[in-house]
Amino acid sequence: MTTTTKKIVLTDLHKALMHNEDISREEADQMISEFYDRVADGEDPEEILYDEGLEPDYVLDILFYK
Secondary structure: OOOOOOOOOOOHHHHHHHHHHOOOHHHHHHHHHHHHHHHHOOOOHHHHHHHOOOOHHHHHHHHOOO
16 A cells, blocks of 8 residues: 655745744645635635735735645
8 A cells, every 4th residue: 555645845835834823834834725725716816915914916826835
């Protein structure tokens, strides 16, 4: 039996969240996953980032998360 584990890539958005929120890489990854799901549901990624106090520079990190 083979198990597949998703490798977490450390993006600039991960680094910004880890610094701003003082959280682990795994917690940052969970937040980005939630951002991705919200964008998939039709939310504006720039507004999500703005709500988190981040610049829109990180939009691509959300869009290409998965």
